[in-house]
Amino acid sequence: MRIDIITVVPDLLKSPFEASILKRAIEKDLVEIHFHNLRDYTTSSYKQIDDYQYGGGAGMVMMVEPIDKCISKLKAERDYDEVIYLTPDGDVLNQNMANSLSLKGNLIMLCGHYKGVDQRVRELFITKEISIGDYVLSGGELAAAVLCDSIIRLIPGVLGNETSALTDAFQDNLLSPPIYTRPANYKGLEVPEILLSGHQQKIDNWRDDKALERTKERRPDLLQE
Ligand code: ADE
Numbered sequence: 001m002r003i004d005i006i007t008v009v010p011d012l013l014k015s016p017f018e019a020s021i022l023k024r025a026i027e028k029d030l031v032e033i034h035f036h037n038l039r040d041y042t043t044s045s046y047k048q049i050d051d052y053q054y055g056g057g058a059g060m061v062m063m064v065e066p067i068d069k070c071i072s073k074l075k076a077e078r079d080y081d082e083v084i085y086l087t088p089d090g091d092v093l094n095q096n097m098a099n100s101l102s103l104k105g106n107l108i109m110l111c112g113h114y115k116g117v118d119q120r121v122r123e124l125f126i127t128k129e130i131s132i133g134d135y136v137l138s139g140g141e142l143a144a145a146v147l148c149d150s151i152i153r154l155i156p157g158v159l160g161n162e163t164s165a166l167t168d169a170f171q172d173n174l175l176s177p178p179i180y181t182r183p184a185n186y187k188g189l190e191v192p193e194i195l196l197s198g199h200q201q202k203i204d205n206w207r208d209d210k211a212l213e214r215t216k217e218r219r220p221d222l223l224q225e
Pocket of ligand 1: 112132137
């Protein structure tokens with residue numbers, strides 16, 4: 001998989017890809033991440049990428065031209081499965097979306113800033129608009145990092161244990177059951193007996209029951225989907 005991220009602040013985005021699982025995925029050539037600084041695609045000498053809103057109002061708008069130049073250059077080099085715009089008014093990210101995006105080959109992610117992008121950017125280039133939740137960030141960069149993480153960990157070979165992404169919370173619209181490690185007794189709090197029993201079938205049933213119980217309690221909305 002290849003992900004091209006278009007941003008005005010590449011520095012805000014680099015560190016998540018320089019550690020842990022994402023770093024290893026890049027080192028293993030399972031994913032390539034390329035950053036593109038929008039200011040490199042401006043024509044004006046002072047590298048202008050935003051301007052005042054037509055109709056007045058507070059906040060600047062990202063101009064269509066530099067974004068057009070950048071996306072058109074990338075599209076001339078290869079085909080893309082999706083051109084994603086990170087925006088609070090997009091579809092809210094969930095595990096299903098991450099699953100289906102993890103099967104794609106080439107993705108572009110456009111990070112918004114200020115008030116957002118000129119509407120014509122959305123009409124001309126964007127195939128998917130994604131929000132990471134109902135709150136406003138100062139830019140799309142942190143949202144792009146979240147989206148990348150949710151996708152990349154699902155690519156086969158990225159996680160050590162192949163089954164571990166399949167048993168994640170949300171994979172069956174269920175939250176995860178409680179989990180424990182040593183010691184078996186900590187300050188009088190004991191690990192449930194069944195987990196020490198060695199009966200795999202009983203353990204699996206217990207986990208299914210607890211996952212359902214927890215989901216009913218905390219996120220009944222997931223069970224309606
Ligand atoms: N940009 C600003 N806020 C955002 C959000 N919640 N999701 C995606 N992109 C954003």
